[in-house]
Amino acid sequence: MALKLGLLVLLGLLWSVRLSAIKAAGLAGIPVHVLVVVAAFGIAAFYSIRAVWSRDWPPIDRGVLGFYALSGTLGFLAPFALESAVAPNLPVFLFVVIIATMPIVTLGISILIGIERLRALPILAVMLGFVGAIAILWDTGRADLSGQSNAEWVAAGFGVPMLYAINTVFVAARWPSRAGPVHVAHAQALIVAATVLVGSSASGAITDWRLAGLDLPALGLIVLGEGLALLVYLRIARDYGATYVSLANYVSMIFAAMLGAVWFGDRLTPLSICAAIVIVVAVALYQRYGQKAYVDREPVELAIRLPK
Numbered sequence: 001m002a003l004k005l006g007l008l009v010l011l012g013l014l015w016s017v018r019l020s021a022i023k024a025a026g027l028a029g030i031p032v033h034v035l036v037v038v039a040a041f042g043i044a045a046f047y048s049i050r051a052v053w054s055r056d057w058p059p060i061d062r063g064v065l066g067f068y069a070l071s072g073t074l075g076f077l078a079p080f081a082l083e084s085a086v087a088p089n090l091p092v093f094l095f096v097v098i099i100a101t102m103p104i105v106t107l108g109i110s111i112l113i114g115i116e117r118l119r120a121l122p123i124l125a126v127m128l129g130f131v132g133a134i135a136i137l138w139d140t141g142r143a144d145l146s147g148q149s150n151a152e153w154v155a156a157g158f159g160v161p162m163l164y165a166i167n168t169v170f171v172a173a174r175w176p177s178r179a180g181p182v183h184v185a186h187a188q189a190l191i192v193a194a195t196v197l198v199g200s201s202a203s204g205a206i207t208d209w210r211l212a213g214l215d216l217p218a219l220g221l222i223v224l225g226e227g228l229a230l231l232v233y234l235r236i237a238r239d240y241g242a243t244y245v246s247l248a249n250y251v252s253m254i255f256a257a258m259l260g261a262v263w264f265g266d267r268l269t270p271l272s273i274c275a276a277i278v279i280v281v282a283v284a285l286y287q288r289y290g291q292k293a294y295v296d297r298e299p300v301e302l303a304i305r306l307p308k
Helices: 002-027 032-054 065-089 092-099 102-112 120-140 151-157 159-173 181-203 205-214 216-240 242-246 248-264 270-289
Strands: none
Touching: 002 032, 002 216, 002 242, 002 248, 002 270, 032 065, 032 181, 032 205, 032 216, 065 092, 065 151, 065 159, 065 181, 092 120, 092 151, 092 159, 102 120, 102 159, 102 242, 102 248, 120 248, 120 270, 151 159, 159 216, 159 242, 181 216, 205 216, 216 242, 242 248, 242 270, 248 270
16 A cells, blocks of 8 residues: 555656656747657666666567557557647636646546446546646646636547547556566557657757757756656556556646645745645545546456567
């Protein structure tokens, strides 16, 4: 039980560190697409060095290749592409609120496909966490609703948490028995790095990579935070289920508010403290009753046909 909670708290902390580092890099003038490239190559290099040192590479066969490809696409490539298109067309606060619905969407999908049973207390826990997260966003973000938006962009915005939720459920339900979290993280990093290299070369954005030198400490934190967060995320999803790991989104709000107050001088009022308590209660409630609603399933491998 302690390990389960500790991993969730660690994941929330890592996500908040990554977000704070992204904000710092953005303030230094580094474009988002450059951050993505650096993070992808940094994580791929880290896991590749580890694989060479330990002689432990991801298993490659038709039972796991589909899992690597789909989880990398659903968990990074597709949501990032959609996020890049939607974010400039929505107010920042509204878009972050939409992203915060990811645990709700994850729980809904898990219930619909039969991974979790319909129980009142787990649903209450997820909704309480959402209320706490929105309260922190409202308090620390000053509820900036400036900017134009329409129903089409709002609807498209909900596609981002939908993709993340689908990937989380997919990872939890279809985990291949022969691969460990390190193997999956390594394979995903290689796929993402190769894809962003091709995309940057095709779009001409590869010339912007020189801007990465504007804030090297922030880039280092992004690579470290994202690389470790990916590993912890995969471990929790495999061992404890999709909805539970999605609650780290709420936990990260607490750490993000604390880091924002210390690092960027953001506002931190009693409302944020009360909201943090609500999130803690929500996580504790789900940890106690949510697992009882989880349906244990044997690992199912996704096979694809390979050319002979």
